[in-house]
Amino acid sequence: MYVDPDYLEPDLDEVYRLVEVHPFATLVTDVPELRIAHVPVQVRRDADGVRELVAHVAGADPFAESVRSGARLLVSVVGPAVYVSPGWYADRGLPTYNFVAIEIRGTCVPMDDPDAVRAHLMRLTADHERARKPGNGDREAGNGDHEQAREGGRWVPDGWARERITELLPELQAFTVRIDKVTAKLKLSQNRTPGDRLGVLAALDASPSSADRQVHDLMHARFDAAGHPRDDAGR
Numbered sequence: 001m002y003v004d005p006d007y008l009e010p011d012l013d014e015v016y017r018l019v020e021v022h023p024f025a026t027l028v029t030d031v032p033e034l035r036i037a038h039v040p041v042q043v044r045r046d047a048d049g050v051r052e053l054v055a056h057v058a059g060a061d062p063f064a065e066s067v068r069s070g071a072r073l074l075v076s077v078v079g080p081a082v083y084v085s086p087g088w089y090a091d092r093g094l095p096t097y098n099f100v101a102i103e104i105r106g107t108c109v110p111m112d113d114p115d116a117v118r119a120h121l122m123r124l125t126a127d128h129e130r131a132r133k134p135g136n137g138d139r140e141a142g143n144g145d146h147e148q149a150r151e152g153g154r155w156v157p158d159g160w161a162r163e164r165i166t167e168l169l170p171e172l173q174a175f176t177v178r179i180d181k182v183t184a185k186l187k188l189s190q191n192r193t194p195g196d197r198l199g200v201l202a203a204l205d206a207s208p209s210s211a212d213r214q215v216h217d218l219m220h221a222r223f224d225a226a227g228h229p230r231d232d233a234g235r
Contacts, residue, residue, distance in 0.1 A: 003185045007186055008185065025038070072107050107177065107180070129155055204216035
């Protein structure tokens with residue numbers, strides 16, 4: 001992925017935070033041939049405190065063969081992407097997009113310990129349930145043919161779910177990705193004037209779109225009330 005220096009995000013803590021917020025990733029390998037998988041990934045630290053990714057695919061997926069061979073992967077994470085209208089600018093300009101794109105490269109290490117795979121699946125569920133906002137689509141416990149275990153309005157696995165997960169473990173291939181390169185491109189109007197940035201911020205702030213709001217928040221963290229970078233790093 002080509003990254004203009006204006007858009008390079010050097011803060012790895014911020015990059016991994018964005019992966020955690022937007023965990024559904026595209027995984028690509030060319031071992032033994034070009035293969036692709038679309039799965040959620042987790043960011044975690046190994047025993048030495050080094051960050052790695054954890055994911056799983058169906059054991060019947062040809063991608064699992066690549067995992068078991070210790071293939072190198074490219075993991076692509078695309079965050080919010082929004083159209084930017086030149087009508088928002090103080091100066092003249094052309095239409096463009098503001099967006100987040102992250103590439104992570106590393107090597108697969110198969111995860112074959114059933115307890116480790118189960119722990120990965122349980123944490124993956126807990127992370128996603130914690131991140132979502134309970135709403136009207138949630139069914140009340142006992143409303144239907146079976147009761148749903150809940151904590152704070154969020155689903156939690158009950159005995160049946162845990163047993164079913166255990167039954168499915170042989171059908172999965174979990175793995176970690178030992179990371180050796182991270183490249184993050186955050187295009188957030190860094191190449192525009194302060195007045196242009198303020199126009200983009202105001203338009204995104206007024207939008208009902210969740211993606212617009214997310215990009216607004218990323219820009220707001222980097223530019224002050226006058227549209228200038230908040231510090232020398234542009235953050």
